[in-house]
Amino acid sequence: MTVERLEELQKKTLLTTFEIRELFAEIDRAWRAVTDQSTEQRYTYGTRVPRFDLIPIEALTSLANRYEAGEQQYAGKAWNALSKNQEAPADVEFVTRRLTNVIAHVYHALGVLHGVIPDDGDDDAGAIMWGGSLLAVHRARRKECTGSTHPTKTGSKN
Numbered sequence: 001m002t003v004e005r006l007e008e009l010q011k012k013t014l015l016t017t018f019e020i021r022e023l024f025a026e027i028d029r030a031w032r033a034v035t036d037q038s039t040e041q042r043y044t045y046g047t048r049v050p051r052f053d054l055i056p057i058e059a060l061t062s063l064a065n066r067y068e069a070g071e072q073q074y075a076g077k078a079w080n081a082l083s084k085n086q087e088a089p090a091d092v093e094f095v096t097r098r099l100t101n102v103i104a105h106v107y108h109a110l111g112v113l114h115g116v117i118p119d120d121g122d123d124d125a126g127a128i129m130w131g132g133s134l135l136a137v138h139r140a141r142r143k144e145c146t147g148s149t150h151p152t153k154t155g156s157k158n
Contacts, residue, residue: 020060063129067080067130079134099134
């Protein structure tokens, strides 16, 4: 994938399902090109290429739909990779509130799965994955800043 293609995608606020499939097809082609090389050549640069091709397209679509719904519902205030509020994942209270919502979605999904409550059409899987992605970004950025994924001993929220 070229830098120009990535910049083009970053300028968009929403991706269509077709564009998502196209993007992951490009990632898959790039991955196959890398894996066709010897193991020694793949690790020459000291980084491992994650196996994005192992993620089912249905899961990616569900997650992308959740991000899109947030963008539509909250306009410019939603948190996503293109939003202006990139400080949100560093805010422990923000992350905590969102993870509380994830827990509610887990219980709702269990109720629907076992037929205890009717399916209201809300994509619980997308909401759960969204919360997981927020937590992953929170932990990765904390580690970049502090070298640790845990709060400092002084009680810092960042």
